[in-house]
Amino acid sequence: MSEHADVIVIGMGPGGESVASQLAGAGLSVVGIERRLVGGECPYYGCIPTKMMVRAADVLAEGRRIPDLAGTSSVRADFGPVAARIRAEATDDWDDRVAVERFEKAGGTFVRGTGRLTGPSTVVVGDREYVAARAIVLNTGTEPSIPPIPGLAGTPYWTNREAVAVETAPESLIVLGGGAIGLELAQAFARFGTRVDVVESAERLLPPEEPESSRLVEDVLVGEGIGVHTGTAAESVRHDGHSFTVTAGGAEFIARHLLVATGRRVDLAGLGLAAIGVDTNARSVETDAHLRVVDGVYAIGDITGHGAFTHMSMYQAGIVARHILGSGDGAASAEYHAVPRVTFTDPEVGSVGLTEKQARDQGLPVATALSRIPDSTRGWIHKVGNQGLIKLVADTDRGILVGATAAGPSGGEVLSMLTLAVHERTPVSRLREMIYAYPSFHRAVEDAVRQLP
Numbered sequence: 001m002s003e004h005a006d007v008i009v010i011g012m013g014p015g016g017e018s019v020a021s022q023l024a025g026a027g028l029s030v031v032g033i034e035r036r037l038v039g040g041e042c043p044y045y046g047c048i049p050t051k052m053m054v055r056a057a058d059v060l061a062e063g064r065r066i067p068d069l070a071g072t073s074s075v076r077a078d079f080g081p082v083a084a085r086i087r088a089e090a091t092d093d094w095d096d097r098v099a100v101e102r103f104e105k106a107g108g109t110f111v112r113g114t115g116r117l118t119g120p121s122t123v124v125v126g127d128r129e130y131v132a133a134r135a136i137v138l139n140t141g142t143e144p145s146i147p148p149i150p151g152l153a154g155t156p157y158w159t160n161r162e163a164v165a166v167e168t169a170p171e172s173l174i175v176l177g178g179g180a181i182g183l184e185l186a187q188a189f190a191r192f193g194t195r196v197d198v199v200e201s202a203e204r205l206l207p208p209e210e211p212e213s214s215r216l217v218e219d220v221l222v223g224e225g226i227g228v229h230t231g232t233a234a235e236s237v238r239h240d241g242h243s244f245t246v247t248a249g250g251a252e253f254i255a256r257h258l259l260v261a262t263g264r265r266v267d268l269a270g271l272g273l274a275a276i277g278v279d280t281n282a283r284s285v286e287t288d289a290h291l292r293v294v295d296g297v298y299a300i301g302d303i304t305g306h307g308a309f310t311h312m313s314m315y316q317a318g319i320v321a322r323h324i325l326g327s328g329d330g331a332a333s334a335e336y337h338a339v340p341r342v343t344f345t346d347p348e349v350g351s352v353g354l355t356e357k358q359a360r361d362q363g364l365p366v367a368t369a370l371s372r373i374p375d376s377t378r379g380w381i382h383k384v385g386n387q388g389l390i391k392l393v394a395d396t397d398r399g400i401l402v403g404a405t406a407a408g409p410s411g412g413e414v415l416s417m418l419t420l421a422v423h424e425r426t427p428v429s430r431l432r433e434m435i436y437a438y439p440s441f442h443r444a445v446e447d448a449v450r451q452l453p
């Protein structure tokens with residue numbers, strides 16, 4: 001026997017939980033299916049626990065900066081409060097009861113299990129079948145992608161999921177992958193006393209960012225004692241019951257723990273997408289401007305390939321909820337020209353829109369500008385810990401910014417004005433005419449704007 005609902009949501013990551021709750025709250029019958037924890041990667045294994053680690057690590061770094069500015073300090077790091085906070089405040093010890101109850105209170109029906117599409121309006125979970133009268137929403141996210149390095153499989157390596165659950169900072173750590181996950185965790189653990197080596201196969205850290213940001217972050221990490229090995233592919237991994245040995249670039253790296261942070265993968269075949277004619281070998285699911293895969297089936301979040309960020313998942317959830325609730329194709333469409341992202345290293349690397357290379361590859365007539373935070377008044381006052389830069393990418397034909405980077409102390413906050421400028425296609429001439437508060441970090445944006453034609 002089949003069970004019927006207006007809407008079925010498979011995977012309750014941040015967007016899935018949001019859309020399911022909005023629709024249930026609006027009076028639709030909604031079945032939400034989640035095999036792990038309602039809320040997804042972000043609250044339990046991603047954004048929130050890692051940012052708790054970063055916040056604590058940044059406090060340690062500030063404490064160590066006291067001798068440069070304000071007297072003496074003696075900092076003794078203890079990971080205990082961070083581990084306790086992650087358990088008690090962030091994850092409820094990896095228990096989602098509160099989130100499940102919140103969804104049920106909103107009127108939803110929760111099903112724990114793995115959902116699989118069998119057609120455009122049918123889903124199975126084990127031996128139960130669910131039929132959707134109005135829509136199915138897919139929000140199944142990603143899993144850590146583990147590279148096929150000889151010797152790696154079967155060793156007790158960490159992914160982000162194990163790394164956020166530790167009770168003490170490891171004595172030593174090799175991090176495979178110099179992307180956002182690898183670098184945020186590398187710096188956080190290093191500030192707690194862990195000896196860290198980052199092994200990155202690309203020629204630079206944070207490859208999707210501007211090369212200036214990669215150099216900046218590498219300089220800071222190396223300055224903090226982290227080993228950074230770019231252009232270095234891991235050839236083999238060994239675990240002797242006590243330590244890991246990673247052979248890479250002709251060298252051997254030895255550490256008690258190994259974190260694999262080499263990207264994420266989707267499982268479109270497991271989700272049954274072949275049943276609606278989708279290529280299950282693709283790296284993401286193609287959707288239209290209202291996130292429809294086919295009529296009646298929507299996809300949101302990491303699986304859509306528009307940026308693996310919680311804010312993207314939530315943004316798309318809003319569009320889908322409005323579309324299902326009756327605005328139809330008149331509802332606002334998804335726009336991706338001003339997607340912001342922040343890597344929460346110290347300095348934070350915030351960016352929005354296109355990099356210089358992406359703009360040039362699109363054939364746009366490009367002008368760029370760069371200002372350095374230490375050269376700004378606020379950066380000079382800030383002194384120790386002031387590394388950072390503003391980079392602007394302008395389309396000279398249209399006279400607007402198509403991309404920008406704000407790296408530095410509070411770089412992710414400075415980014416907000418640049419996100420608005422790119423989103424609204426504000427003329428550069430207007431950015432030149434506006435007033436920037438003195439002496440703020442965002443005045444470095446004005447220094448860069450002045451360099452543009």
Ligand SMILES: Cc1cc2nc3c(=O)[nH]c(=O)nc-3n(C[C@H](O)[C@H](O)[C@H](O)COP(=O)(O)OP(=O)(O)OC[C@H]3O[C@@H](n4cnc5c(N)ncnc54)[C@H](O)[C@@H]3O)c2cc1C
Pocket residue numbers: 010011012013014015016033034035036037038039040041042045046047048050051113114115116139140141142160181270271300301302303307308309310311312313344
């Ligand atoms: C360490 C780390 C740090 C991060 N930090 C940030 C950050 O600072 N800022 C930011 O914006 N983003 C960050 N991210 C990314 C962010 O976590 C994701 O983009 C976000 O969780 C949105 O993902 P999603 O909505 O696609 O679904 P996910 O959060 O991936 O959730 C998908 C859910 O679907 C479930 N599921 C999968 N398949 C099925 C199935 N067949 N049936 C039932 N359930 C299923 C999964 O169990 C999971 O709970 C971070 C990620 C990681 C790993």
Ligand SMILES: NC(=O)c1ccc[n+]([C@@H]2O[C@H](COP(=O)([O-])OP(=O)(O)OC[C@H]3O[C@@H](n4cnc5c(N)ncnc54)[C@H](O)[C@@H]3O)[C@@H](O)[C@H]2O)c1
Pocket residue numbers: 147176177178179180181182184199200201202205206207232233234261262263264307308309341342343344
């Ligand atoms: N602050 C944030 O918003 C935040 C933080 C963490 C993660 N995230 C999201 O999660 C996603 C996944 O993060 P991630 O850091 O795992 O992925 P990523 O794709 O950003 O970085 C992975 C890195 O690993 C490298 N790599 C791949 N294979 C390798 C190998 N065999 N050896 C060495 N290096 C290898 C890649 O060149 C790349 O630089 C990100 O794309 C991001 O969208 C966001």
